Amino acid sequence: MAVTIKDIAKKVGVNPSTVSRVINGNASISEETKRKILKAMEELDYHPNIMGRSLVNGSTFTIGLVINAENQDAFSNTYFIQSVTAIEIAAEKQGYNVLITSGTQRNDKNMVKDLVLGHKVDGIILPAASITDDLTDLLTSNHFPFIVMGEFENPTPDTLWVDMDNEQGGRLAVRHLVERGYSHPVMFVGERKNVFEQRRIQGFKKGMAEQHISSDQTDIIECGSDKSSALSSIHALMNSEKSWDSIICTNNFVAYHVLCELKKRNKRLPDDVGIITFDNYPLAEYMDPPLTVVDVDTYKLGEQAALMLFEKIKNKKSSYKNTLIPTRIIPRMST
Amino acid sequence: MAVTIKDIAKKVGVNPSTVSRVINGNASISEETKRKILKAMEELDYHPNIMGRSLVNGSTFTIGLVINAENQDAFSNTYFIQSVTAIEIAAEKQGYNVLITSGTQRNDKNMVKDLVLGHKVDGIILPAASITDDLTDLLTSNHFPFIVMGEFENPTPDTLWVDMDNEQGGRLAVRHLVERGYSHPVMFVGERKNVFEQRRIQGFKKGMAEQHISSDQTDIIECGSDKSSALSSIHALMNSEKSWDSIICTNNFVAYHVLCELKKRNKRLPDDVGIITFDNYPLAEYMDPPLTVVDVDTYKLGEQAALMLFEKIKNKKSSYKNTLIPTRIIPRMST
DNA sequence: CCTTTCTATGCAATCGTTTGCGTTAAAGGG
DNA sequence: CCCTTTAACGCAAACGATTGCATAGAAAGG
Numbered sequence: 237m238a239v240t241i242k243d244i245a246k247k248v249g250v251n252p253s254t255v256s257r258v259i260n261g262n263a264s265i266s267e268e269t270k271r272k273i274l275k276a277m278e279e280l281d282y283h284p285n286i287m288g289r290s291l292v293n294g295s296t297f298t299i300g301l302v303i304n305a306e307n308q309d310a311f312s313n314t315y316f317i318q319s320v321t322a323i324e325i326a327a328e329k330q331g332y333n334v335l336i337t338s339g340t341q342r343n344d345k346n347m348v349k350d351l352v353l354g355h356k357v358d359g360i361i362l363p364a365a366s367i368t369d370d371l372t373d374l375l376t377s378n379h380f381p382f383i384v385m386g387e388f389e390n391p392t393p394d395t396l397w398v399d400m401d402n403e404q405g406g407r408l409a410v411r412h413l414v415e416r417g418y419s420h421p422v423m424f425v426g427e428r429k430n431v432f433e434q435r436r437i438q439g440f441k442k443g444m445a446e447q448h449i450s451s452d453q454t455d456i457i458e459c460g461s462d463k464s465s466a467l468s469s470i471h472a473l474m475n476s477e478k479s480w481d482s483i484i485c486t487n488n489f490v491a492y493h494v495l496c497e498l499k500k501r502n503k504r505l506p507d508d509v510g511i512i513t514f515d516n517y518p519l520a521e522y523m524d525p526p527l528t529v530v531d532v533d534t535y536k537l538g539e540q541a542a543l544m545l546f547e548k549i550k551n552k553k554s555s556y557k558n559t560l561i562p563t564r565i566i567p568r569m570s571t
Numbered sequence: 572m573a574v575t576i577k578d579i580a581k582k583v584g585v586n587p588s589t590v591s592r593v594i595n596g597n598a599s600i601s602e603e604t605k606r607k608i609l610k611a612m613e614e615l616d617y618h619p620n621i622m623g624r625s626l627v628n629g630s631t632f633t634i635g636l637v638i639n640a641e642n643q644d645a646f647s648n649t650y651f652i653q654s655v656t657a658i659e660i661a662a663e664k665q666g667y668n669v670l671i672t673s674g675t676q677r678n679d680k681n682m683v684k685d686l687v688l689g690h691k692v693d694g695i696i697l698p699a700a701s702i703t704d705d706l707t708d709l710l711t712s713n714h715f716p717f718i719v720m721g722e723f724e725n726p727t728p729d730t731l732w733v734d735m736d737n738e739q740g741g742r743l744a745v746r747h748l749v750e751r752g753y754s755h756p757v758m759f760v761g762e763r764k765n766v767f768e769q770r771r772i773q774g775f776k777k778g779m780a781e782q783h784i785s786s787d788q789t790d791i792i793e794c795g796s797d798k799s800s801a802l803s804s805i806h807a808l809m810n811s812e813k814s815w816d817s818i819i820c821t822n823n824f825v826a827y828h829v830l831c832e833l834k835k836r837n838k839r840l841p842d843d844v845g846i847i848t849f850d851n852y853p854l855a856e857y858m859d860p861p862l863t864v865v866d867v868d869t870y871k872l873g874e875q876a877a878l879m880l881f882e883k884i885k886n887k888k889s890s891y892k893n894t895l896i897p898t899r900i901i902p903r904m905s906t
Numbered sequence: 907c908c909t910t911t912c913t914a915t916g917c918a919a920t921c922g923t924t925t926g927c928g929t930t931a932a933a934g935g936g
Numbered sequence: 937c938c939c940t941t942t943a944a945c946g947c948a949a950a951c952g953a954t955t956g957c958a959t960a961g962a963a964a965g966g
Binding site (some may be wrong): 285298335523 | 638659
Binding site (some may be wrong): 255 | 951952953954955
């Protein structure tokens with residue numbers, strides 16, 4: 237049905253191997269036959285069969301990208317899509333396609349296993365959230381190229397990850413608040429077991445020290461990502477004796493609910509209270525007031541992950557190290 | 572390196588074809604050998620090589636999904652991701668993977684061509700925005716299964732699309748506004764050449780008729796998607812002699828700028844003016860006031876596209892017809 | 907003019923699976 | 937007890953491309 241390498245070989249009157257050679261351009265072929273072959277390819281509208289090619293050289297020119305489909309909340313998804321796009325574009329530049337896969341139907345490991353051991357992809361990018369020890373064992377023992385998006389616990393020496401510079405983000409947030417005239421920031425953090433939260437806390441502490449603000453454990457306030465958790469945290473804070481005048485939130489969702497509650501209690505932003513939040517979801521700009529954020533270039537994050545993966549695919553030994561993408565403050569009206 | 576069908580054949584002491592047969596389960600194999608083979612597969616952790624399999628049966632168990640990477644605006648991206656997730660989940664249920672691809676590096680057609688003619692995917696889902704006549708020609712002449720997301724112009728009888736029910740959305744929007752006590756809605760529309768805008772206009776007109784509101788061309792106001800266009804449209808409207816008390820916006824972005832401008836001019840929402848908008852981006856809920864929207868189940872949209880595609884892949888002739896996903900109003904504080 | 911080198915190409919094996927056909931042996935029918 | 941059916945499996949040819957090796961002829965060197 238489809239036109240194969242044999243068809244053009246027959247049309248030109250040469251051996252299929254000759255056709256293959258002009259396609260790959262790595263052997264000496266006379267200008268004459270090369271011209272005829274290219275012409276035939278053009279005329280018959282030949283496109284190489286990827287499977288045939290893959291089978292022999294063991295490469296599908298496809299990379300895998302694990303997405304968290306069970307995580308249906310629009311917030312993280314919308315943030316992630318930029319990285320996805322970046323990865324896709326970077327991949328196409330290298331002649332690769334991107335295959336996405338979620339762990340909903342089978343468990344993450346088997347899914348990745350099928351892809352990896354079945355040679356459907358040449359390498360894989362996965363979020364820190366779907367990393368397990370089993371998985372890293374599988375990947376490393378098979379010498380399979382992979383990059384983790386997000387710092388994670390217990391990395392083996394071979395594993396490479398890329399993440400936003402959460403510690404720097406914490407420091408910058410404190411500095412920004414001080415520059416805006418606030419004298420005592422506090423921080424709302426999510427689950428402390430997450431590495432990125434730990435880094436943010438480190439950054440907060442370092443930032444407070446840099447700004448010569450005396451600070452203790454009570455400045456770091458546990459706060460889940462659901463509405464009720466946000467409300468109880470802000471209530472507790474407002475009812476406490478603590479002196480504070482600004483909040484660093486762990487994400488836009490928390491920031492929104494805190495902001496609503498503050499408005500409801502007739503606090504004026506940014507005059508009475510300042511709010512800055514990690515992550516710059518598209519909606520941060522459209523809140524009232526628009527949120528000042530610690531932004532990270534998620535496009536660059538994805539691009540970097542892709543570049544590191546391709547380096548690994550091509551060289552097996554990568555010259556890259558774990559990479560931190562710098563953050564920056566986008567000042568808006570909430571501080 | 573990797574464990575192949577031959578390895579387990581050798582281990583068990585049978586022919587590779589026997590192993591293949593127990594994997595595919597379509598031939599009579601004695602319980603005894605079946606058990607031994609399965610055991611060997613387990614022990615050696617065998618995973619079939621997809622390329623080898625694909626080469627012979629001509630199917631990669633992968634579907635393509637064209638994404639508009641050049642369309643970097645966060646709005647449509649965030650909306651699209653839900654469909655992507657739905658497609659991915661539906662695909663995995665059928666044992667398929669999803670390969671995403673954008674048209675940035677090569678032009679859309681060649682990219683799709685390589686995928687399609689190179690047999691890298693078994694079918695493809697593409698947004699109406701990337702449809703061209705050349706492309707449909709290519710796909711139909713190759714009897715290649717594809718589904719278009721979004722109604723588009725000049726569909727051939729063979730092309731199948733799925734879209735939100737824009738006309739119904741327009742009607743519901745008018746009805747909702749009337750129910751909320753508004754007496755004369757107007758509509759802001761984008762480029763009229765887009766089929767979905769035409770449908771929305773039809774729905775608007777039909778809705779106005781249903782509600783017995785006399786309406787003419789001046790109720791339908793051209794409005795681009797950039798800020799300045801939104802502002803000039805709302806200015807023109809406010810300075811005109813027209814009687815109106817509510818606006819149906821074509822998307823959240825326009826709605827946001829209109830809303831800001833109305834607030835700036837000391838109009839109260841929803842009392843003085845009502846605003847309802849097509850599309851329910853995550854951010855609509857977090858604006859001030861939260862936007863009433865015409866929502867569509869984008870998850871279902873993607874799922875439906877996937878189902879229709881798989882039907883086409885399996886039966887070649889699909890029993891599905893072009894499908895409209897119903898819309899619904901999500902009432903919030905802007906009306 | 908003969909030998910050597912190199913260019914241009916053909917031949918055939920190979921990648922991992924699937925599958926039509928053939929063969930053996932056991933089972934069933936008379 | 938013989939013949940036919942069938943269950944169970946082996947053999948080998950595909951699928952489409954790549955690539956090491958072989959070879960013919962041309963070019964080059966002496």
